[in-house]
Amino acid sequence: MVSIDEVARLAGVSTATVSRALSGRGHVSPASRERVHSAAESLGYVVSSRASSLASGRTRNVGVIVPYLDRWFFSTVLSGATSALMRAGYDITLYNITADAAVRHEVFSTFLRRQRVDAVVAVSIELDADETGQLLDLGLPVIAIGGPNPRLRTLTVDDTAVARLATEHLLALGHHDIAHIGASPEFDMDFHIPTQRRLGFEQALADAGIAPNPAFLEPADFTVDGGFRAAKQLLGRPGPRPTAIFAASDEMAIGAILAARDLGFRVPQDLSIVGIDGHELGEFFQLTTVDQFPLGQGERAARAILAQLEGTDAAPGGDLPYELIVRGTTARRRVGVTSP
């Protein structure tokens, strides 16, 4: 490997000047700068991050913690974050916290403390008090996407408002008998998002003066299959039947569409369905949804971290955008034909 000394020799300057010329810090005459750059180029020299980070304390590397890699939502956020960071010249070190509690603990107690990263982005992770503390202890810029955490700088979407928006869309179309596929009320403590979405749903109903029907609350696990099963229950069960379904994720909404078709219900004529997320398959299924732009979430997190790192810190975290995308799975309630 080429070292800075060879570049210095070839350019006829000291290593100090090479360092300043290449990093852009401190004064270097245009002539020297040019000589250094062409010497570096002709030798194929790239600054060793090992040495550079030891001496300067900067790594040009951002740690990203994700709970799942093989789920569409998370990998999309990650994709947005990585491309923005790489464009800025940063490397990304990936910490995949999947399932295994031992690994998860190790990440916070060891991996992150190796001084390998300049900053940390935590994507949609429910951090407990210990983990939050360990993150803070690093003394680095930290951004958490998702779930509010008062001790951390966060980028959050208002999950309750999102759910309310989806529900209000159905209400505006004349639906009263609206079912929800998502969190079971007992799940409350563990994971915030499903619960927030259920609360938003209930708020919207309450605002419209509609009493919640417990039979219209069907728990599911946020997968297509889960949505499919839940919808089959809602539609197949004897007794009153909803005219619309609000699913807490697009995957579940897609499952619900397929279940409805299976049972002979036409969407949206017989049943309206709305989801949340902005899933890549939403377009294909003509799914009405509240998009929360996961790619954009990753990019915003990256920009926020970069702003902190470069010192031009303007944005103090903030709210993430969302938007109702009306496509083909929702329609006005058909009066008089609804409940056969």
Next chain:
Amino acid sequence: MVSIDEVARLAGVSTATVSRALSGRGHVSPASRERVHSAAESLGYVVSSRASSLASGRTRNVGVIVPYLDRWFFSTVLSGATSALMRAGYDITLYNITADAAVRHEVFSTFLRRQRVDAVVAVSIELDADETGQLLDLGLPVIAIGGPNPRLRTLTVDDTAVARLATEHLLALGHHDIAHIGASPEFDMDFHIPTQRRLGFEQALADAGIAPNPAFLEPADFTVDGGFRAAKQLLGRPGPRPTAIFAASDEMAIGAILAARDLGFRVPQDLSIVGIDGHELGEFFQLTTVDQFPLGQGERAARAILAQLEGTDAAPGGDLPYELIVRGTTARRRVGVTSP
């Protein structure tokens, strides 16, 4: 941050001994080892990878290059690789080569040369000669998953054999009129996998003495939507109609299932459909497929790299497993009812 000197002082030994005790290299008496470990623990000391890697040349970090993050197949391979590497105590630095040619070039010419990684795993990337050369120049262990590359150690599945297996499954069920959704013959040079799969398809037909029907070759882009459109063409067009479809990916196969339903064809009674990959939704759609265990691919790549890094290099790359999973979307051809 705690440094090695503090640990040495607390344990009453030299920094050299601390280093040997914690890394497990060289001789340290059990007593000293114990004192060092408990000193380190009580101080919350973690070896600085900056300093350690500069001094030793080892980073405990593996670079992983992926072409897409937001596609199921790649993120699943990545997930398998990361969890295996993290379990072994390695960090993962992620290089996402998506689209942008400038970034892609930068990765090979700069990012990877920063001496940040001990080894590189390239996931399903078609590397050109330059890129292969740059990878080799790093002088590090490199493993490529996917596409054969004579200059690199690779882990590959025999794409032609996989496609042949899928096709032979349909043949064995009595189908003669089999369509293929996948690569167009003109695409040949760019990307190997679609072409290999088409060739396997054609080989299997030839072996069975069936002349290929150009009208039964429908190009598509490996997405659900692409498979959907392709199947609509195949099934809706006037003229002879296939009794079975072999799609070159599960996503396209799922699109084909939905298209068939749309048009009123029953799967598998009227139409058999088989895919490739082992997609997470395969189970839900009861899709018959040739699974290639992407999670396992990532794990195997990780193990191969670890073996090279730890010196216990036994496995010289090799072939990846695949397996026909017969579920509900394929059945015997219904004699006499096939072509209305």
Next chain:
DNA sequence: GGAACGGATCGAACCGATTCGATCCGCGCA
């Protein structure tokens, strides 16, 4: 009993950059 051996330990050189403080020099101004 002494040489040979090998485990335990230490001091110090070293990895390859960054950056502080010092020196040098040209220029403007009194």
Next chain:
DNA sequence: TGCGCGGATCGAATCGGTTCGATCCGTTCC
């Protein structure tokens, strides 16, 4: 002409570990 100032540059200290070579010492074996 002399002085002060600031840009350009350099030497050397520094970052925090790892590891080489040397020292020390208790065993084993002639």
